[in-house]
Amino acid sequence: MDYEVIENYELKKHTTFKIGGCAKRAYFPYTIEAFCELLKTLNNPIILGGCSNVLISSDGIDSDVILTTKLNNFEFENNRLYAQCGVKVPMLSKEAEEKSLSGMEFMIGFPGTVGGAVYMNASAHSQYVADTFLECRVFDTEKKEILKLNKEEMKFGYRSSVLQEKPYILLDAKFELRPEEKEQIAAVMQRNLAFRKDRQPNLALPNAGSIFKNPPNDSAGRLLEKAGVKGMKQGGAAVWLGHANFIINEENASSKDVSYLMNKMYNMVKDKYTIRLVPEVKFIGIKSKEEAELWNTMSEK
Numbered sequence: 001m002d003y004e005v006i007e008n009y010e011l012k013k014h015t016t017f018k019i020g021g022c023a024k025r026a027y028f029p030y031t032i033e034a035f036c037e038l039l040k041t042l043n044n045p046i047i048l049g050g051c052s053n054v055l056i057s058s059d060g061i062d063s064d065v066i067l068t069t070k071l072n073n074f075e076f077e078n079n080r081l082y083a084q085c086g087v088k089v090p091m092l093s094k095e096a097e098e099k100s101l102s103g104m105e106f107m108i109g110f111p112g113t114v115g116g117a118v119y120m121n122a123s124a125h126s127q128y129v130a131d132t133f134l135e136c137r138v139f140d141t142e143k144k145e146i147l148k149l150n151k152e153e154m155k156f157g158y159r160s161s162v163l164q165e166k167p168y169i170l171l172d173a174k175f176e177l178r179p180e181e182k183e184q185i186a187a188v189m190q191r192n193l194a195f196r197k198d199r200q201p202n203l204a205l206p207n208a209g210s211i212f213k214n215p216p217n218d219s220a221g222r223l224l225e226k227a228g229v230k231g232m233k234q235g236g237a238a239v240w241l242g243h244a245n246f247i248i249n250e251e252n253a254s255s256k257d258v259s260y261l262m263n264k265m266y267n268m269v270k271d272k273y274t275i276r277l278v279p280e281v282k283f284i285g286i287k288s289k290e291e292a293e294l295w296n297t298m299s300e301k
């Protein structure tokens, strides 16, 4: 059996928000073959990587969960990089730097995996996953088969990819990097880390990165700050004083606390600017009646 399974797995210990109830069963496949086998046999499992872009319900998840963190092999061949979906992206930044390859510098500062980063087309400092992406293998959970997709077929956009539209689960991906002086790469990574130190909470203050996406030609942080949300609190959750688009879990916050706070932030920007912010963080798991209403409002067009 090339996977581990844990019953009633508490997800709180896995999420960067330190919020989340239990999953009925959590599976940890060790090989891509075992991952595909689980995807074939389990009924609509939820796939999670680094859990750094999710708000998991404090009431838990009423289905099986597959955590990809043990699918962490990667390999360089000349300037190409193959990585399984569970590889942590900051590690790829460092390994690419070692090989004097550029294109992954932006990933040094966030705790995601290749699966989550491709799903979100993660980006920072004007570099996107899509920039170096070459091709990937996905498992089609409807047809129960493996497909190969090229960059065009991935339909990358701002914080979006085809993985958000189709029943595709990323297995592994290939990237094409560019040879560059190691010192130059190291300098860019240092600059990126220094930028984050000032403008983002580190994980000692549990958070899930930016809460809302940037609207076209504007910044969610700017709008939220002008709307006056900084320092607002709900239960154990608070808007970070350093940047208005981050919520931190100050003291045992629940998913309900975060959902209420997000909703207040959303309404304050809507009332002041008639702009409807779109959540970047994904809610996963059982929604209470209140949470369903709060998230429905935030998805109204």
Ligand SMILES: Cc1cc2nc3c(=O)[nH]c(=O)nc-3n(C[C@H](O)[C@H](O)[C@H](O)COP(=O)(O)OP(=O)(O)OC[C@H]3O[C@@H](n4cnc5c(N)ncnc54)[C@H](O)[C@@H]3O)c2cc1C
Pocket: 016, 046, 047, 048, 049, 050, 051, 052, 053, 054, 068, 085, 109, 110, 111, 112, 113, 114, 115, 116, 117, 118, 119, 120, 121, 122, 123, 124, 163, 168, 169, 170, 171, 200, 201, 202, 203, 207, 208, 209, 210, 282
């Ligand atoms: C401190 C901090 C800073 C951050 N900074 C940035 C930043 O600068 N730029 C940025 O873009 N993001 C940032 N993020 C958000 C987050 O780290 C990225 O979006 C990351 O790529 C998510 O990866 P993950 O593995 O944690 O995904 P998860 O949170 O585990 O999952 C996110 C979504 O991806 C799906 N998913 C995960 N793996 C797979 C797979 N194999 N196949 C299909 N779907 C999958 C999940 O179902 C879920 O819907 C930050 C987060 C934190 C906490």
